[in-house]
Amino acid sequence: MExxxxxxxxxxxxTLFIFISSILFIVGCGEDKNQYDSxxxxxxxxxxxxxxxxxxxxxxxxxxxxxxxxEIIELSAIDAALVKKGEEIFxxxxxxxxxxxxxxxxxxxxxxxxxxxxxxxxNMMLNPEEMYKNHPEAKKLFTEYLTPMPNQNxxxxxxxxxxxxxxxxxx
Amino acid sequence: xxxxLKNKFVISAAILIVAGMIYTGCExxxxxxxxxxxxxxxxxxxxxxEFYAFMSxxxxxxxxxxxxxxxxxxxxxxxxxxxxEKGYGYSEETKPMLMTSYGxxxxxxxxxxxxxxTDGVPDGRYIFINGNNTPRIAKIDLKEFETTEIIEIPNSAxxxxxxxxxxxxxxxxxxxxxxxxxxxxxxxxxxxxxxxxGTISFIKLDKESGxxxxxxxxxxxxxxxxxxxxxxxxxxxxxxxxxxxxEQANTLLEINASKNDKDFVAAVNWQLAEKFIAEGxxxxxxSRYFHNYMDESEQTAKSxxxxxxxxxxxxxxxxxxxxxxxxxxxxxxxxxPSGEYIVAGGKLASLLPVHSFSRFxxxxxxxxxxxxxxxxxxxxxxxxIAGEVKNPGLGPLHTEFDGQGYAYTSAFISSEIVKWxxxxxxxVDRIPTYYSIGHLSIPGGDSKKPFGKYVxxxxxxxxxxxxxTGPELTQSAQLIDISGEKMKLLxxxxxxxxxxxxxxxxxxxxxxxxxxxxxxxxxxxxxxxKSEKDARVERxxxxxxxxxxxxxxxxxxxxxxxxxxxxxxxxxxxxxxxxWDIPHGFAVKGxxxxxxxxMPGETRTLHWKxxxxxxxxxxxxxxxxxxxxxxxxxIRVSSANSNVPVTFGTGN
Numbered sequence: 072m073e074x075x076x077x078x079x080x081x082x083x084x085x086t087l088f089i090f091i092s093s094i095l096f097i098v099g100c101g102e103d104k105n106q107y108d109s110x111x112x113x114x115x116x117x118x119x120x121x122x123x124x125x126x127x128x129x130x131x132x133x134x135x136x137x138x139x140x141x142e143i144i145e146l147s148a149i150d151a152a153l154v155k156k157g158e159e160i161f162x163x164x165x166x167x168x169x170x171x172x173x174x175x176x177x178x179x180x181x182x183x184x185x186x187x188x189x190x191x192x193x194n195m196m197l198n199p200e201e202m203y204k205n206h207p208e209a210k211k212l213f214t215e216y217l218t219p220m221p222n223q224n225x226x227x228x229x230x231x232x233x234x235x236x237x238x239x240x241x242x
Numbered sequence: 243x244x245x246x247l248k249n250k251f252v253i254s255a256a257i258l259i260v261a262g263m264i265y266t267g268c269e270x271x272x273x274x275x276x277x278x279x280x281x282x283x284x285x286x287x288x289x290x291x292e293f294y295a296f297m298s299x300x301x302x303x304x305x306x307x308x309x310x311x312x313x314x315x316x317x318x319x320x321x322x323x324x325x326x327e328k329g330y331g332y333s334e335e336t337k338p339m340l341m342t343s344y345g346x347x348x349x350x351x352x353x354x355x356x357x358x359x360t361d362g363v364p365d366g367r368y369i370f371i372n373g374n375n376t377p378r379i380a381k382i383d384l385k386e387f388e389t390t391e392i393i394e395i396p397n398s399a400x401x402x403x404x405x406x407x408x409x410x411x412x413x414x415x416x417x418x419x420x421x422x423x424x425x426x427x428x429x430x431x432x433x434x435x436x437x438x439x440g441t442i443s444f445i446k447l448d449k450e451s452g453x454x455x456x457x458x459x460x461x462x463x464x465x466x467x468x469x470x471x472x473x474x475x476x477x478x479x480x481x482x483x484x485x486x487x488x489e490q491a492n493t494l495l496e497i498n499a500s501k502n503d504k505d506f507v508a509a510v511n512w513q514l515a516e517k518f519i520a521e522g523x524x525x526x527x528x529s530r531y532f533h534n535y536m537d538e539s540e541q542t543a544k545s546x547x548x549x550x551x552x553x554x555x556x557x558x559x560x561x562x563x564x565x566x567x568x569x570x571x572x573x574x575x576x577x578x579p580s581g582e583y584i585v586a587g588g589k590l591a592s593l594l595p596v597h598s599f600s601r602f603x604x605x606x607x608x609x610x611x612x613x614x615x616x617x618x619x620x621x622x623x624x625x626x627i628a629g630e631v632k633n634p635g636l637g638p639l640h641t642e643f644d645g646q647g648y649a650y651t652s653a654f655i656s657s658e659i660v661k662w663x664x665x666x667x668x669x670v671d672r673i674p675t676y677y678s679i680g681h682l683s684i685p686g687g688d689s690k691k692p693f694g695k696y697v698x699x700x701x702x703x704x705x706x707x708x709x710x711t712g713p714e715l716t717q718s719a720q721l722i723d724i725s726g727e728k729m730k731l732l733x734x735x736x737x738x739x740x741x742x743x744x745x746x747x748x749x750x751x752x753x754x755x756x757x758x759x760x761x762x763x764x765x766x767x768x769x770x771x772k773s774e775k776d777a778r779v780e781r782x783x784x785x786x787x788x789x790x791x792x793x794x795x796x797x798x799x800x801x802x803x804x805x806x807x808x809x810x811x812x813x814x815x816x817x818x819x820x821x822w823d824i825p826h827g828f829a830v831k832g833x834x835x836x837x838x839x840x841m842p843g844e845t846r847t848l849h850w851k852x853x854x855x856x857x858x859x860x861x862x863x864x865x866x867x868x869x870x871x872x873x874x875x876x877i878r879v880s881s882a883n884s885n886v887p888v889t890f891g892t893g894n
Contacts, residue, residue: 163762167774167793175893176796218869221794224759225822238264 126207136194136209137201139227144189149239156218157236162225165233171240176218184241189234195220251433278605279732282723285312291684295371295698296355297719300740303350305371305382310685310696310746311721312736321380321389322350322373322735326836328388332814333838338543342376342394343378343530353742354469355401358411358447362474362581362690366751368452369406370414377401378443379414381454385757390536393454393534396529396551397424397441403483405445408472409690413457413512416443417467417483424461425527434492438464442483443551444512453535458519458552459527460562462509463616464490466499466507469574474690475581478697479513482584488572488615499571500590504623506565507586509602518559521793524552536719539766539864541845542877564606565620566597574640574681578649578664579690584627587638587651594651596637598628629667635660639680642687644724651666652699654823659699659722661729673729675720678702684724685746693748697722697729700741707734717741757807760843767845769814772796773779779890786811786888792826792840793818797860798890800875804888809852813838813860818846827863830877837863852879 091210128137134144161169168176183192195202195209199220213219225233275724285291286758291309296319299306303323308315324331324340331340347632350373357364367730368380375786377398395401395416402415421438424519429437439461446457465485473480488505490672491498518524533546556562570588577584582596605625612622631638635653636662643649651660657678661671683701685693699720708716716736723730762772771777771789777798780787786809793799797815815828819842830850831836838846862873880886 142627162775164775164818164820167791167796167798218795218867220822221821225820 081238111220126205128206132206135188135190135194136193136198137206138198140193140197141189142190144193144231146238147188149242150235152185153232153235154239157232157234157239160229161233164225168218168220177216177220180237181240183237189238192234192237193227193230196223196233197227198222198224243869252829255259264694265298271675275731278751279730283311283313283721283733285309285314293447293693293696293746293748293750294681295358295685295719295744295746296743297744298352298355298371299738300717300742301351302739303352303373304739305352305355306738306741307387308735308737308884309721310698311720311732313721313733315735315738317387318693318738319382319387319389321382322347322352322372322378322392324348324836325622326457327839329836329846329848331433332836332848334849335845338545339389339392339534339536341532341534341545342378342545343396343532343547344376349375349377350378352380354405355412355743355745356405356407357745357747359407359689360410362409362478364686364689364745364747364751365746366755368411369745370407372401372404372413372416374400374419374602377416377418379405379416379454381452383452384752385755390538391454392532393445393456394531395445395456396531396534396548397426397444397459397527397553398443403442403470406470406472406481408477408481408512410842411447413472414445414447415470415472415480415481415483416445416453417441417485419468421464421466425529431492434464435490438490440464440467440485442467442508442510444515445832455529455533456548456551458515458524458554460515460554460556462508462556462563463618465505466495468572470714471575471577471584471688473577473581473599474579477581477584479511480579480599482575483510483512484568484572484575486573486588486589486827504567504569505572506620507568507572507597508618509564509566511562514561515554518554518562519552523559524554526550527553527629539764541760541765541767560617562676563618564602565615565618566602566611566626567594567612567620568597568625569593576641576643576688579643579645579692581690583664585641585649585651587634587640589637589639589654589713591638592633592636594629594631594634594641594662595623596628597626601628602626626835629665631662631667631669633669634662635672636849638683642682642684642691642697644684644687644697645692646694650682650684650687650697650724652679654678654680659697659729660726664857671728673722673731675699675701676707676718676734677705679792681743683744683746685748688745693746695723695725696732697724698744698746698748700744702740704736710735719744735811759820759824760841762816762818762820762843765816765843765845767814767816769847770845771814771816772818774818774892777890777892779804779888781888784809788813788890790815791818791830792816792862792873793829795862795869795873796826797828797862797873797875800890800892801878802875802890803878803880804886805852805877805879806884806886807855809851809853809879811850811877813848813850814845815840815848817842819843824866825864826873828860829863830860831858839864850876855881857877 169180171181295309297309305319307317318328356370360367377395384388398418399422400419402419405414423437424439442460444457466487468484470483482751486505487499529551536543568586570591572586574587610622610625611619635656637655638651641651652752662669681701704718719741722735817826817840840846858877
């Protein structure tokens with residue numbers, strides 16, 4: 072009679088262990104999500120290179136995104152012609168989902184340069200699929216906004232023009 | 243020990259015998275399908291097929307695309323028939339494609355796909371197909387697998403002998419199956435011999451723009467013109483047309499048009515025709531026909547009404563046409579890769595004549611004529627023939643070539659493909675088809691350099707090969723390996739509509755030209771909305787224009803008010819996406835036409851009549867994203883005399 076009871080106890084303990092682990096896991100996920108709710112915190116998170124380095128990205132990629140922009144770009148005084156071109160591209164290819172001053176399908180873009188590096192902004196425009204897959208910041212945004220940003224097939228020049236527009240509206 | 247050994251021996255023997263039985267059993271099965279057929283037609287997930295075959299959809303009026311060797315159907319291209327799946331022939335932008343001199347004709351009987359060629363080899367730019375019923379030729383652009391041009395053929399009563407291209411696609415030819423009075427008029431049918439004529443048409447393809455135009459027509463005796471092929475290499479500059487009913491019967495043709503021992507292959511010197519045109523030796527005939535084309539930048543089909551055509555009459559233009567006598571109601575006429583041999587299959591013939599182009603030229607030079615019809619000389623059969631294939635099956639129809647010195651002829655009545663050697667004319671192999679094969683197709687098999695490897699049997703009847711589905715059974719094609727000495731059946735596969743004829747290309751020729759999306763900057767559609775900011779609703783009397791944008795996963799506007807009963811509403815939907823494989827659909831509840839399918843960067847327009855007061859939903863039909871179900875909107879319809887103002891918006 073003793074033995075079966077013992078076995079039952081072992082089973083109970085294992086079940087309990089699994090149950091507790093699951094709760095811990097779920098809670099862990101929940102905490103993660105809460106932590107990333109506010110997009111304003113994202114720059115701080117990017118600083119935590121130990122956590123993010125688990126994703127196998129270089130420090131440059133962590134700060135500046137994954138994509139065709141692999142070096143820091145030189146920014147000089149704002150170029151009005153480029154701003155105009157960028158605004159046109161933004162209105163045609165981006166404005167269906169992004170407003171400058173309020174959250175829409177995607178985040179507001181008016182203060183983008185306070186949150187992201189210019190290189191990160193361009194890589195996110197040029198390579199959204201890989202960013203969602205591999206970059207911790209982009210992954211966080213996806214869990215918050217749920218709609219992945221489509222690739223609008225901008226050229227590097229187009230993306231640079233849109234960046235100039237963001238610089239202008241962020242003055 | 244002895245027993246043990248004995249047992250072991252017995253067991254081994256038993257295993258051997260059973261294995262042998264299994265093996266032999268397999269062999270028997272293999273014989274009917276030959277070898278490990280399944281591994282030859284297996285294409286691993288994610289891999290392309292080696293070839294893609296464009297098969298006519300027969301009376302479905304469409305063109306279907308299948309992978310070879312898998313036989314997988316992966317695309318139906320809308321050509322002559324409206325197709326609600328893509329909104330083709332329903333959207334305001336595509337409706338003009340189906341305009342004809344008979345009005346809007348949303349259907350046809352599509353028979354012969356023909357790839358454009360450069361230097362006698364398929365070049366992967368276009369594929370053409372004929373509308374047999376309302377005489378038309380369509381051009382499909384292989385960048386996008388869409389019909390971009392349709393030209394009507396006037397003075398034709400059935401565009402069967404079409405569309406076959408010359409060596410560099412200088413021309414696409416078309417011959418009328420039925421003769422009629424030209425110009426058409428009210429006569430007694432019994433006055434056939436006196437009043438009925440045929441025409442052969444040459445459609446020019448502009449080298450720069452790729453646009454088709456009707457260059458000229460040749461007025462020919464009132465026979466039934468059946469099929470054609472252009473010459474190549476030494477015979478470049480000529481085109482060959484079969485004709486039957488040289489008896490000129492107008493009733494019970496199955497008897498009355500089968501009396502003559504020989505009908506003809508008409509050899510037309512089109513380079514000489516060009517010269518006659520340049521010299522002004524033509525008459526201009528009033529003829530009404532339509533030319534429809536998709537304006538690439540405006541993304542809108544346009545219909546031009548044409549009013550006249552240049553006509554050549556061979557009666558007074560010696561050298562333009564010669565007749566090559568050909569036994570028993572010839573059907574297919576096929577030119578071998580060298581351009582020297584012209585094979586003509588007689589529907590009722592028991593042998594297959596092969597004409598020699600060089601002998602033909604010599605016979606013309608030496609005037610080896612056997613009379614004339616309307617001043618068109620008939621050559622002596624013996625003076626032009628290169629050889630006869632004996633016992634080519636019953637009812638030989640069509641021949642294609644493998645580029646290795648062999649020809650393959652389909653035989654309808656005996657349901658088989660017969661392989662024979664060019665030059666010796668001896669039959670070297672034959673394989674049954676299931677059943678009643680019409681055309682056959684080898685990739686590049688009518689060109690100077692066939693790709694070879696397979697022949698597709700395009701069958702008319704399937705009987706017991708497939709699940710019975712009531713009185714109408716599926717149509718089907720069969721894939722046969724021709725890489726070895728003996729032909730091997732690999733696969734049966736069902737097809738959409740009658741797979742009348744097919745042409746196939748290697749996958750890499752299609753991949754390199756493929757378009758991924760339309761650049762929104764280049765969209766010059768009259769009703770484009772390039773930015774969500776410009777999305778709007780405009781009323782003008784009872785006509786309302788809704789300028790809509792679509793992007794994952796919403797429409798702008800998605801709430802529309804101020805529509806009144808009786809309004810004609812035009813939804814101009816622009817897909818703002820700039821990524822591959824992201825079309826959006828657009829469907830309105832109760833629409834009497836179809837949905838729209840709008841490619842990335844494209845604008846398409848749906849007309850909708852507001853009939854009843856109430857709320858009408860619209861939504862995206864093509865599953866575009868995780869939130870596709872959310873991609874929807876509402877239209878508020880008020881009474882005809884309502885004061886509800888026009889308002890619209892998204893997200894407010």
